[in-house]
Amino acid sequence: xxxxxxxxxxxxxxxxxxxxxxxxxxxxxxxxxxxxxxxxxxxxxxxxxxxxxxxxxxxxxxxxxxxxxxxxxxxxxxxxxxxxxxxxxxxxxxxxxxxxxxxxxxxxxxxxxxxxxxxxxxxxxxxxxxxxxxxxxxxxxxxxxxxxxxxxxxxxxxxxxxxxxxxxxxxxxxxxxxxxxxxxxxxxxxxxxxxxxxxxxxxxxxxxxxxxxxxxxxxxxxxxxxxxxxxxxxxxxxxxxxxxxxxxxxxxxxxxxxxxxxxxxxxxxxxxxxxxxxxxxxxxxxxxxxxxxxxxxxxxxxxxxxxxxxxxxxxxxxxxxxxxxxxxxxxxxxxxxxxxxxxxxxxxxxxxxxxxxxxxxxxxxxxxx
Amino acid sequence: xxxxxxxxxxxxxxxxxxxxxxxxxxxxxxxxxxxxxxxxxxxxxxxxxxxxxxxxxxxxxxxxxxxxxxxxxxxxxxxxxxxxxxxxxxxxxxxxxxxxxxxxxxxxxxxxxxxxxxxxxxxxxxxxxxxxxxxxxxxxxxxxxxxxxxxxxxxxxxxxxxxxxxxxxxxxxxxxxxxxxxxxxxxxxxxxxxxxxxxxxxxxxxxxxxxxxxxxxxxxxxxxxxxxxxxxxxxxxxxxxxxxxxxxxxxxxxxxxxxxxxxxxxxxxxxxxxxxxxxxxxxxxxxxxxxxxxxxxxxxxxxxxxxxxxxxxxxxxxxxxxxxxxxxxxxxxxxxxxxxxxxxxxxxxxxxxxxxxxxxxxxxxxxxxxxxxxxxxxxxxxxxxxxxxxxxxxxxxxxxxxxxxxxxxxxxxxxxxxxxxxxxxxxxxxxxxxxxxxxxxxxxxxxxxxxxxxxxxxxxxxxxxxxxxxxxxxxxxxxxxxxxxxxxxxxxxxxxxxxxxxxxx
Numbered sequence: 001x002x003x004x005x006x007x008x009x010x011x012x013x014x015x016x017x018x019x020x021x022x023x024x025x026x027x028x029x030x031x032x033x034x035x036x037x038x039x040x041x042x043x044x045x046x047x048x049x050x051x052x053x054x055x056x057x058x059x060x061x062x063x064x065x066x067x068x069x070x071x072x073x074x075x076x077x078x079x080x081x082x083x084x085x086x087x088x089x090x091x092x093x094x095x096x097x098x099x100x101x102x103x104x105x106x107x108x109x110x111x112x113x114x115x116x117x118x119x120x121x122x123x124x125x126x127x128x129x130x131x132x133x134x135x136x137x138x139x140x141x142x143x144x145x146x147x148x149x150x151x152x153x154x155x156x157x158x159x160x161x162x163x164x165x166x167x168x169x170x171x172x173x174x175x176x177x178x179x180x181x182x183x184x185x186x187x188x189x190x191x192x193x194x195x196x197x198x199x200x201x202x203x204x205x206x207x208x209x210x211x212x213x214x215x216x217x218x219x220x221x222x223x224x225x226x227x228x229x230x231x232x233x234x235x236x237x238x239x240x241x242x243x244x245x246x247x248x249x250x251x252x253x254x255x256x257x258x259x260x261x262x263x264x265x266x267x268x269x270x271x272x273x274x275x276x277x278x279x280x281x282x283x284x285x286x287x288x289x290x291x292x293x294x295x296x297x298x299x300x301x302x303x304x305x306x307x308x309x310x311x312x313x314x315x316x317x318x319x320x321x322x323x324x325x326x327x328x329x330x331x332x333x334x335x336x337x338x339x340x341x342x343x344x345x346x347x348x349x350x351x352x353x354x355x356x357x358x359x360x361x362x363x364x365x366x367x368x369x
Numbered sequence: 370x371x372x373x374x375x376x377x378x379x380x381x382x383x384x385x386x387x388x389x390x391x392x393x394x395x396x397x398x399x400x401x402x403x404x405x406x407x408x409x410x411x412x413x414x415x416x417x418x419x420x421x422x423x424x425x426x427x428x429x430x431x432x433x434x435x436x437x438x439x440x441x442x443x444x445x446x447x448x449x450x451x452x453x454x455x456x457x458x459x460x461x462x463x464x465x466x467x468x469x470x471x472x473x474x475x476x477x478x479x480x481x482x483x484x485x486x487x488x489x490x491x492x493x494x495x496x497x498x499x500x501x502x503x504x505x506x507x508x509x510x511x512x513x514x515x516x517x518x519x520x521x522x523x524x525x526x527x528x529x530x531x532x533x534x535x536x537x538x539x540x541x542x543x544x545x546x547x548x549x550x551x552x553x554x555x556x557x558x559x560x561x562x563x564x565x566x567x568x569x570x571x572x573x574x575x576x577x578x579x580x581x582x583x584x585x586x587x588x589x590x591x592x593x594x595x596x597x598x599x600x601x602x603x604x605x606x607x608x609x610x611x612x613x614x615x616x617x618x619x620x621x622x623x624x625x626x627x628x629x630x631x632x633x634x635x636x637x638x639x640x641x642x643x644x645x646x647x648x649x650x651x652x653x654x655x656x657x658x659x660x661x662x663x664x665x666x667x668x669x670x671x672x673x674x675x676x677x678x679x680x681x682x683x684x685x686x687x688x689x690x691x692x693x694x695x696x697x698x699x700x701x702x703x704x705x706x707x708x709x710x711x712x713x714x715x716x717x718x719x720x721x722x723x724x725x726x727x728x729x730x731x732x733x734x735x736x737x738x739x740x741x742x743x744x745x746x747x748x749x750x751x752x753x754x755x756x757x758x759x760x761x762x763x764x765x766x767x768x769x770x771x772x773x774x775x776x777x778x779x780x781x782x783x784x785x786x787x788x789x790x791x792x793x794x795x796x797x798x799x800x801x802x803x804x805x806x807x808x809x810x811x812x813x814x815x816x817x818x819x820x821x822x823x824x825x826x827x828x829x830x831x832x833x834x835x836x837x838x839x840x841x842x843x844x845x846x847x848x849x850x851x852x853x854x855x856x857x858x859x860x861x862x863x864x865x866x867x868x869x870x871x872x873x874x
Contacts, residue, residue, distance in 0.1 A: 221740055221742060222742045223739070225734065226739065232721055232722045233719070235716055238679075241703045
């Protein structure tokens with residue numbers, strides 16, 4: 001008696017569906033399939049790809065080394081950015097293309113703080129946590145700037161963030177009077193390399209922590225529901241008591257936090273910064289990660305785990321190409337081919353066709369009978 | 370083919386997985402006839418139209434068209450167009466940023482070159498001959514919805530159609546615009562075009578149509594000459610039962626007079642918003658059902674939007690239960706226990722891609738706050754409860770709301786507000802574009818809520834619906850509150866007179 005009234009059409013349709021069709025309809029089908037393909041390719045081509053060994057690093061500490069470790073390590077910044085980018089995409093139906101430039105700002109601010117007035121510092125002049133918090137505050141402001149342009153001035157996200165995309169790296173250079181600060185304090189590099197005595201790269205832990213925090217936030221707040229509602233129908237959301245503009249702004253500020261964390265990891269890998277090259281083109285990979293994760297770039301419903309998987313797929317691909325000694329100048333071309341395949345495969349039109357492939361013979365058999 | 374017929378469909382069948390959407394349906398359209406296609410939501414009207422226009426392939430049956438030997442083969446909308454069948458859909462499918470003439474000729478110019486002058490003068494001639502008040506070089510988006518609708522028809526007519534399908538053309542038009550559209554339809558009728566008219570408005574059917582074909586559950590109920598089928602019978606044929614429900618509701622409405630002496634729940638004085646209405650006073654008592662009436666565009670919706678804080682409120686005071694409150698935005702109103710079901714279900718009501726469950730809990734969740742999410746289990750319990758209570762037809766609570774029929778979407782929005790347990794519920798056109806069965810359910814629900822001591826403001830374009838549910842009517846004209854009717858004044862003629870105005874000013 002308590003069962004809800006069901007649509008007769010749907011009730012009959014469900015059992016009909018083949019496993020294949022239900023599988024291809026899953027949002028995570030494409031990133032998981034892409035990952036599986038990459039793994040399979042490497043397994044067949046050269047199983048040693050997956051070998052993980054203990055090696056001594058430059059400081060003489062034993063650390064884990066291998067392609068898999070390198071994928072997990074190097075994907076960190078991209079994964080963190082992809083999370084923030086997913087929220088921005090969902091709420092505003094557009095993307096922030098300034099994340100690479102604002103990562104430069106975050107890195108610049110953090111270096112400036114720890115170097116104090118010196119250009120080359122041997123010890124940190126400020127508590128590292130405080131320096132990172134100041135970096136986060138800075139990129140939150142830039143996120144708020146982008147978000148305000150999008151939410152309150154109704155400027156298209158890509159155009160609004162084009163401003164910071166253009167100006168960000170100059171601002172980053174200006175923060176340090178165009179000098180290149182270098183920090184030689186080993187403890188600064190813990191976040192980008194290894195903690196003493198721990199053989200796993202620290203960025204992997206930071207990424208895991210960020211993912212955990214977002215999992216908790218999405219579980220214990222209504223951010224997910226609000227973001228999606230605002231992205232799908234702002235007018236209706238407003239009449240349900242939400243403030244769509246504020247929520248859009250909020251997602252840009254959250255992305256700002258992600259940008260600072262990613263920027264911090266990046267500068268602490270080397271202890272220095274190259275304003276024009278740091279995190280170059282990472283915004284495109286971050287957007288790609290969101291799309292690969294099966295999220296519509298036009299906003300609305302999202303799956304944050306899809307984007308995370310997407311980011312790892314991109315890094316896996318890059319590492320695989322490096323392994324086969326594709327020259328770094330040719331890398332983007334190879335990547336493009338794979339990206340085209342992935343994007344075409346994840347297009348709704350193709351997925352619809354894919355899910356029909358298996359269904360056709362069943363239908364034909366029915367018609368005969 | 371029958372003598373005088375332009376279109377004959379025989380034994381049309383269409384199956385979807387697990388459903389027989391159309392079963393052995395016959396339909397005949399004669400030359401120069403306006404033929405209504407009636408049925409509740411899900412009866413198969415749109416499926417039949419889509420089969421005819423080649424959107425869906427048919428699973429059985431034959432289509433004959435005048436001037437084509439043997440059975441016509443229609444595999445795509447293009448085929449249908451070539452066979453002389455044109456369709457004008459409910460939602461305008463033209464491009465608002467192109468000119469009227471461009472819209473009329475889009476996709477029809479041959480070769481790469483366009484003769485703009487010929488196109489504009491050709492469009493001008495057609496517009497003039499049909500009496501459509503638009504100039505060919507005007508941007509379509511700058512015309513009123515009615516004119517846009519007419520341009521869509523002009524485009525169809527210019528393609529020399531024999532059969533014109535109008536799918537709910539009047540749902541976004543006001544009365545004068547409907548009159549104009551009907552004029553245009555009669556004009557085409559005299560030129561020998563056969564028109565299939567799909568609508569929910571019974572009055573319009575009786576005003577303009579010659580014949581009615583009724584479908585129910587994918588089957589043909591019958592074809593009738595309009596004079597032979599009184600309204601009540603039409604309704605009972607559509608519903609498939611001898612219907613006393615309508616009478617039932619009328620009987621109950623006698624009881625709504627009790628609400629006259631309850632304490633006022635909401636009192637507004639000199640309320641005015643940025644939407645361009647004149648300041649108005651308003652109050653509603655506990656357990657009262659009242660309504661705003663007036664022509665489309667008279668400011669009915671703007672009044673309730675001002676009460677709910679949906680538009681920017683510029684002046685006026687509002688008291689809830691005698692205490693003055695500030696309502697600046699929808700959330701303020703919600704916290705005071707006000708719920709608002711908006712007029713534009715698609716644009717302001719549903720959040721299309723979200724599930725039925727998420728749509729139902731949305732307002733309640735917002736009121737609870739961002740840091741107190743409703744658990745999955747609880748949300749499911751809420752959703753299942755209302756799905757059962759309001760008999761929402763959905764595959765599951767996880768189905769995206771946009772895949773539900775209009776009536777069921779509306780029930781979800783109702784469920785959303787009922788879940789917030791409001792003291793005062795505003796329903797703006799809750800029954801528009803909804804089949805009669807659901808309409809009656811919603812009207813009954815309104816009266817039931819009033820019995821439980823809730824106050825409801827009800828807005829509807831159909832006056833008899835308002836008469837059935839409301840005990841007091843506020844009449845709007847030209848964005849101004851012009852009168853209040855209750856008790857014995859609540860008659861169709863009296864309301865019409867007040868809406869029309871004239872003698873009192």
